[in-house]
Amino acid sequence: MSYNGGKFDVAVIGAGHAGCEAALAAARMGMKTLLFSISLEALANMPCNPHIGGSSKGHLVKEIDCLGGEMGKNIDKTFIQLRMLNTSKGPAVYSLRAQADRKMYQMEMKHTIEKQENLYLKQAEIVDIKVEDGKVKAIETNVGAIYDVDSIIVATGTYLKGKIHIGEVSFESGPDGVFPSVKLSDCLKNLGIEIFRFKTGTPARINRRTVDFSKMEIQEGDDKLLPFSFEDKIDQNTEQLPCYLTYTNSKTHEIIRKNLHRSPLYSGRIEGTGPRYCPSIEDKVVRFADKERHQIFIEPMGRNTDEMYVQGMSSSLPEDVQIEMYRSIAGLEHVEFTRPAYAIEYDCINPEELKLSLEHKTIENLFFAGQINGTSGYEEAASQGLIAGINAALKLKGKDPVILDRSQAYIGVLIDDIVTKGTNEPYRMMTSRAEYRLLLRQDNTDLRLTDIGHEIGLISDERYKNFCQKREDIAKEIERLKTTTIKPSDKLNEILKNNDSSTVSGGIKLVDLLKRTELNYEKLKEIDVNRPELSDEVIEEVQIQVKYEGYIKLQEAQVEKFKKLENKKIPQDIVYSAIKGLRLEARQKLDKIKPLSIGQASRISGVSPADVNVLLIYIEQNRSKSEE
Amino acid sequence: MENTIAAISTATGNGGIGIIRLSGKNSFEIIKKIFVPFKATTFEKKGYIIKYGYIIDPTNNQKIDEVLVSFFVAPKSYTTEDMCEINSHGGTIVLRKILELCLKNGAELAEPGEFTKRAFLNGRIDLAQAESVIDLINSKSENEAKASINQLEGYLSNKIKNIKNKLLDIMADIEANIDYPEYDIEDVTNNKMQVCLNEIKDELIKLSKSFENGKILKEGVKTIILGKPNAGKSSLLNTILKEERAIVSEYAGTTRDTIEEFVNIKGIPLKLIDTAGIRKTEDKIEEIGVNRALKLAEGADLIIAIFDASKDLDEEDYEILEIIKNKNSIILLNKIDIDDIHLENNEKICSSSNNILKISAKNGEGIDELYDLIEKMYSNNEIDMNDGVVITNIRHKNQIDKAINSVEEAMNSIENNFPIDIISIPIKQILIDLSVITGEDVSEDIINEIFSKFCLGK
Numbered sequence A: 001m002s003y004n005g006g007k008f009d010v011a012v013i014g015a016g017h018a019g020c021e022a023a024l025a026a027a028r029m030g031m032k033t034l035l036f037s038i039s040l041e042a043l044a045n046m047p048c049n050p051h052i053g054g055s056s057k058g059h060l061v062k063e064i065d066c067l068g069g070e071m072g073k074n075i076d077k078t079f080i081q082l083r084m085l086n087t088s089k090g091p092a093v094y095s096l097r098a099q100a101d102r103k104m105y106q107m108e109m110k111h112t113i114e115k116q117e118n119l120y121l122k123q124a125e126i127v128d129i130k131v132e133d134g135k136v137k138a139i140e141t142n143v144g145a146i147y148d149v150d151s152i153i154v155a156t157g158t159y160l161k162g163k164i165h166i167g168e169v170s171f172e173s174g175p176d177g178v179f180p181s182v183k184l185s186d187c188l189k190n191l192g193i194e195i196f197r198f199k200t201g202t203p204a205r206i207n208r209r210t211v212d213f214s215k216m217e218i219q220e221g222d223d224k225l226l227p228f229s230f231e232d233k234i235d236q237n238t239e240q241l242p243c244y245l246t247y248t249n250s251k252t253h254e255i256i257r258k259n260l261h262r263s264p265l266y267s268g269r270i271e272g273t274g275p276r277y278c279p280s281i282e283d284k285v286v287r288f289a290d291k292e293r294h295q296i297f298i299e300p301m302g303r304n305t306d307e308m309y310v311q312g313m314s315s316s317l318p319e320d321v322q323i324e325m326y327r328s329i330a331g332l333e334h335v336e337f338t339r340p341a342y343a344i345e346y347d348c349i350n351p352e353e354l355k356l357s358l359e360h361k362t363i364e365n366l367f368f369a370g371q372i373n374g375t376s377g378y379e380e381a382a383s384q385g386l387i388a389g390i391n392a393a394l395k396l397k398g399k400d401p402v403i404l405d406r407s408q409a410y411i412g413v414l415i416d417d418i419v420t421k422g423t424n425e426p427y428r429m430m431t432s433r434a435e436y437r438l439l440l441r442q443d444n445t446d447l448r449l450t451d452i453g454h455e456i457g458l459i460s461d462e463r464y465k466n467f468c469q470k471r472e473d474i475a476k477e478i479e480r481l482k483t484t485t486i487k488p489s490d491k492l493n494e495i496l497k498n499n500d501s502s503t504v505s506g507g508i509k510l511v512d513l514l515k516r517t518e519l520n521y522e523k524l525k526e527i528d529v530n531r532p533e534l535s536d537e538v539i540e541e542v543q544i545q546v547k548y549e550g551y552i553k554l555q556e557a558q559v560e561k562f563k564k565l566e567n568k569k570i571p572q573d574i575v576y577s578a579i580k581g582l583r584l585e586a587r588q589k590l591d592k593i594k595p596l597s598i599g600q601a602s603r604i605s606g607v608s609p610a611d612v613n614v615l616l617i618y619i620e621q622n623r624s625k626s627e628e
Numbered sequence B: 001m002e003n004t005i006a007a008i009s010t011a012t013g014n015g016g017i018g019i020i021r022l023s024g025k026n027s028f029e030i031i032k033k034i035f036v037p038f039k040a041t042t043f044e045k046k047g048y049i050i051k052y053g054y055i056i057d058p059t060n061n062q063k064i065d066e067v068l069v070s071f072f073v074a075p076k077s078y079t080t081e082d083m084c085e086i087n088s089h090g091g092t093i094v095l096r097k098i099l100e101l102c103l104k105n106g107a108e109l110a111e112p113g114e115f116t117k118r119a120f121l122n123g124r125i126d127l128a129q130a131e132s133v134i135d136l137i138n139s140k141s142e143n144e145a146k147a148s149i150n151q152l153e154g155y156l157s158n159k160i161k162n163i164k165n166k167l168l169d170i171m172a173d174i175e176a177n178i179d180y181p182e183y184d185i186e187d188v189t190n191n192k193m194q195v196c197l198n199e200i201k202d203e204l205i206k207l208s209k210s211f212e213n214g215k216i217l218k219e220g221v222k223t224i225i226l227g228k229p230n231a232g233k234s235s236l237l238n239t240i241l242k243e244e245r246a247i248v249s250e251y252a253g254t255t256r257d258t259i260e261e262f263v264n265i266k267g268i269p270l271k272l273i274d275t276a277g278i279r280k281t282e283d284k285i286e287e288i289g290v291n292r293a294l295k296l297a298e299g300a301d302l303i304i305a306i307f308d309a310s311k312d313l314d315e316e317d318y319e320i321l322e323i324i325k326n327k328n329s330i331i332l333l334n335k336i337d338i339d340d341i342h343l344e345n346n347e348k349i350c351s352s353s354n355n356i357l358k359i360s361a362k363n364g365e366g367i368d369e370l371y372d373l374i375e376k377m378y379s380n381n382e383i384d385m386n387d388g389v390v391i392t393n394i395r396h397k398n399q400i401d402k403a404i405n406s407v408e409e410a411m412n413s414i415e416n417n418f419p420i421d422i423i424s425i426p427i428k429q430i431l432i433d434l435s436v437i438t439g440e441d442v443s444e445d446i447i448n449e450i451f452s453k454f455c456l457g458k
Helices: A017-028 A057-066 A071-078 A102-115 A184-190 A250-258 A281-287 A319-326 A378-396 A410-421 A445-455 A461-483 A490-498 A510-515 A522-527 A536-547 A549-566 A584-593 A598-602 A609-627 B027-034 B092-104 B114-121 B127-152 B155-179 B190-212 B233-241 B284-298 B315-324 B347-352 B367-378 B394-415 B420-438 B442-453
Strands: A003-013 A033-037 A051-053 A079-085 A095-100 A119-123 A126-132 A135-141 A145-154 A163-166 A169-172 A195-202 A205-207 A217-219 A243-247 A295-300 A307-311 A337-339 A342-349 A366-368 B005-008 B018-023 B035-037 B048-057 B062-072 B083-088 B221-226 B259-265 B268-274 B302-308 B329-334 B356-358
Touching: A003 A017, A003 A135, A003 A378, A017 A033, A017 A102, A017 A119, A017 A145, A017 A378, A051 A057, A051 A071, A051 A378, A057 A071, A057 A095, A057 A378, A057 A410, A057 A445, A071 A079, A071 A095, A071 A102, A071 A378, A095 A102, A102 A119, A126 A145, A126 A184, A145 A378, A184 A195, A250 A281, A250 A319, A319 A337, A366 A378, A378 A410, A445 A461, A461 A510, A461 A536, A490 A522, A510 A522, A510 A536, A536 A549, A549 A598, A549 B420, A584 A598, A584 A609, A598 A609, A609 B114, B005 B092, B005 B114, B018 B027, B018 B092, B018 B114, B027 B035, B027 B048, B027 B062, B027 B083, B027 B092, B035 B062, B048 B092, B062 B092, B083 B092, B155 B190, B155 B420, B155 B442, B190 B394, B190 B420, B221 B233, B221 B284, B221 B315, B233 B259, B233 B268, B233 B302, B233 B329, B259 B367, B284 B315, B302 B315, B302 B367, B315 B347, B329 B347, B329 B367, B356 B367, B394 B420, B420 B442
Parallel strands: A003 A033, A003 A145, A033 A119, A145 A366, B221 B268, B221 B302, B302 B329, B329 B356
Antiparallel strands: A051 A095, A079 A095, A126 A135, A135 A145, A163 A169, A163 A342, A195 A342, A205 A307, A205 A337, A217 A243, A243 A295, A295 A307, B005 B018, B018 B083, B035 B048, B048 B062, B062 B083, B259 B268
């Protein structure tokens, strides 16, 4: 039996990190939006590591924030430790990382969603997506509700035909003991969508009471607490919880080797492709046989729980073996598990079937976001969710989608990578994937993206006004540094001497002093008497822009070159098979990916520079033909 | 159009003149730096003009060639952009040198068919012509691909791969450090990077020099003509030189010392050395010549061994065959005008060289085949010289020079105490520069290296 549940603009399937962002964005942009989750207890859950941010992922969170997403604000409310990583490695790679109170994170996000106008949160499994004339029509739940919807965002994470493996035992399940989604995968297949099988895993959770921390190194949070969101101020007195570091040893490795035959990975019972950057401990021991020890981080999971996460010990070995190997580690001799480690297999789609807007290429108004697109990580998921939500809404409003390019944002790199090149393992963001890393810093995220966030209506006018003021302050101050000359004086030379900087005999511009690596804005205070009162953020931005100007200009010049090709658009009605001179492989690949621009086409593997030239000429030829 | 491009527009070989073309908005600016007109002149932009003067190397003001330069002001040119054509006196060396000067002063090396492509994109040629442009680009790319495959299977690609592996190793350290800050990955010290970069710089400079100052371009392919007395060495030399320079006599042992001649065969410069005949002799003067010949053979890039095909091989011939073993060689079976006793089937001859030709040095028969063979052996191919890899492709040389600049940039950034994320930019650029030669995706390479080297993750 079924019934009609009413008419909505957008339906989001799955309320993980992708689904929550998608639903919030769509609703905030005025769309009447449904958000489904198999279990509302699993909303915004972190079924693996209890932290957010870190290298490149911290960048993603800041980008989400500047486009009007929720992740940054939610973690600012619920962190239990904050650290700025990579501070010695340069401005492009500073990255903020937070340990989360996992339950609080979920509750805060759930409440934000519940309070959101236009947004309707519902517990249900989606069993069918109805498509008519190549266009999304309706959605059906397992209890027979049919909702007429104009647009659907699929964000099912690892739930699709999820299967958990713990040694010889395996069973159908979503992550963290939640039901899997069993029917939707076949529905997608029937719609002609290609389905892959990927695998990931998570370590055991343990009880704090049974851990001997005296044998471990303690890792405290930072003294100065910085927020993810450009809109938040952090209470500097917030109590932080520490993490702990310990190591595996030869005994641990011996236990693993002895029991490898009981691992479903090595016996071939798992078919899914796992990520290289997230190997299970048995993978590490096999692949890096000469390494004597591996780092293990013990991370708290919240303020009101004694459960802890054991980073570095993901495994699919049987529970008895897991207990034995965990107990071989210093400090874990008497450890008690609360939940065993497991590997999980799940269905995902080939992201090459998507447009850069994350809409499916052939089924109109069907969007995909998050782990189902073959990515991994909460931040990667949330980024895609936000973009899918924004673009679903924009499309219904008859507007052009937001497509960030590789020079604008890590989000742009992420989506361009998976859509243009596909992925044969769960895709993780890394700073090394970004060609223009120096331009995609976390400090300038607001300068890069706030305009866009404001234009689509997800950044408030008030925040935008403050942002514009900051942008102006930065520009003015740099201008002042460039035009202010400091006369040589004993005082100046004394400051220079004290900082091992060469002294001057003639006048020197402030900007040239600031460029010296051994000097900074603070050190020049005494001789720079007329400096205006500026916020720390403005000063930081001014310093970075001045000190790295040469390299920034270099990358900007590269970006200019890159943009020229990005701006050469390919008409979407182009028939690749009709282009004389394209090699067969290139023809097939181009036809599959349907790149938007010559730039995107040139990044497809299997499309050579000669093919790109042929394409360029063909397009030019047709353009002049139509002009005639 | 974005950049200014340059290329040699005349076919390879040794024509009367050669033309280098420049196209793009900086064409005139680049020419100004390397061209000194005879009559003081302004490079005012009006119509077409031709100027007469010298191409100079602006770094040392050395005159390279006397030339005519045609200036075409946009849009009245083939590509509709500002263009220059430098008419030089030809010769591969001079043309390449001038092209190199253009590249050093701001031009980019043109892609195959790029002038025509620009002409088309700028609306200069019509649709029917455009079809043939596609074919042109395809066929040129194919040829180039074939050529580069030949080169890449060989020493150059190995050499570059070695350099790239060293860089990837460092890059993986840097990137893993950045992307996995919580792991105990050894910090990349400035010293470690400097040592590595210094090594790489030396190797790259050596590679670049093998082109710039390499024997082939500076001295020509050092070619020794070996043969026992009266086998026809001097006749061959004369035929090639088309003038009587060596004394040729009917009697064995007439050529006492070595004679060196610089010749250009189909654009390949050869330094030809005619030696005293290899012959066991009591004669003191001739002995010195023989020893010298043997020594020269050791240091030669190419040995042309000439045998009298009208006679059977004797002990001295066998000694010559021994000398050329495992060397770049061409065996010439001479005097087929007199008699041919099928020496080409001789086992010892066949096993000594892959290149065997029948000629008559006296009447010129077979000489064209010899020229073709030399061209095949030395044009556009890396040659295993005495000291390793030699670059002959200017595209490769151009990329290697870019890589050297990037190495210097990286070293500067280390010296100036920039943080690691800045230093990584020029280091990655070295990889990108070199990858243009070998054609791999640098980002993928780095990520693969990180995961094969480090053990990271949950």
